[in-house]
Amino acid sequence: MGEAAQIPFLDISREEGREGWKALCTKVREICEMHGCFLIKYDKVPKSLHEDMSMAMKTLFDLPEETKKKYKDPRPFNSYISNYPKAPLLECFGIDDATMLDSAQAFTNLLWPEGNPNFCGVFNSMNSKMLELSFINLKMILEGFSMGKYYDTYVENSQSSCRVMKYNVPPSNDSATGLLGHTDKGFLTILCQNEVHGLEVLSKEGNWIQVVVPEGSFVVLVGDVLKAWSNGRLHAAEHRVVMSGNKERYSCGLFLVPKDELKIEVPEELVDKERPLKYRPFTYPEFLSHCYADVTSDDALETYAGV
Ligand SMILES: O=C(O)CCC(=O)C(=O)O
Numbered sequence: 001m002g003e004a005a006q007i008p009f010l011d012i013s014r015e016e017g018r019e020g021w022k023a024l025c026t027k028v029r030e031i032c033e034m035h036g037c038f039l040i041k042y043d044k045v046p047k048s049l050h051e052d053m054s055m056a057m058k059t060l061f062d063l064p065e066e067t068k069k070k071y072k073d074p075r076p077f078n079s080y081i082s083n084y085p086k087a088p089l090l091e092c093f094g095i096d097d098a099t100m101l102d103s104a105q106a107f108t109n110l111l112w113p114e115g116n117p118n119f120c121g122v123f124n125s126m127n128s129k130m131l132e133l134s135f136i137n138l139k140m141i142l143e144g145f146s147m148g149k150y151y152d153t154y155v156e157n158s159q160s161s162c163r164v165m166k167y168n169v170p171p172s173n174d175s176a177t178g179l180l181g182h183t184d185k186g187f188l189t190i191l192c193q194n195e196v197h198g199l200e201v202l203s204k205e206g207n208w209i210q211v212v213v214p215e216g217s218f219v220v221l222v223g224d225v226l227k228a229w230s231n232g233r234l235h236a237a238e239h240r241v242v243m244s245g246n247k248e249r250y251s252c253g254l255f256l257v258p259k260d261e262l263k264i265e266v267p268e269e270l271v272d273k274e275r276p277l278k279y280r281p282f283t284y285p286e287f288l289s290h291c292y293a294d295v296t297s298d299d300a301l302e303t304y305a306g307v
């Protein structure tokens, strides 16, 4: 565990076109190159929505186990998961398109056949805000490379999935694994959480740094796809969750990922003599299959697409 100060914190409420926007984009790019992880404040999400989301996540996981188990999805790791041997404290749900009211509604109706408009509204609003944030961050990163022209194509060719997580209190007084170290696979991830910390990020120097998330802010993580796109300039930070203390942790991740058919390739602007091509083109589903099959590999991107 390390010093919280090492995770940069940015206010990204400033709008595109306003003074300081370009400097903000350059800063975001630099942070993504150095750390691959940062904290953001965004004043278009009221504090009350963060509080309501924490309550909504608690309400969801407070449902009886039999009710939660009704949520099944054919894709790996999307169904309701609990008692997973590698992460015994974790319970989670994976939901695609929770930013669309229909999907949020279907999820809510399955778990609360009598309806729960409050949960549905809060869950859907927070996911929509997090999707907005993922697009803003993607835009800032691309503009940071003066390559904003790629933004529309990437937005059109991206989709989002959401994961809602509860980490139970460790059985003894010691700290315990909540989630094993990994990199996120897609473009980028936005996380929100209740007041219980536990996320840790591995620095380039090899130290695990605790991410202390100020109330009402979000975490941004660079994923493997953006690392590949940038020809290895951006850092996809390895992260994990470590639980200690006597309070449950709740978090929600919005994963911005490429659509299945998008070919992820390094743009020619990012290849030169000093930086020859590092990754061959690939599609996201092929990369994911490799990741699921080769769980022992520390760096799936290198073994899969490295040239
Ligand atoms: O719970 C968290 O804060 C992190 C979750 C995470 O890393 C993930 O779901 O990929």
Ligand SMILES: [Fe+2]
Pocket: 182, 183, 184, 239
């Ligand atoms: Fe993650």
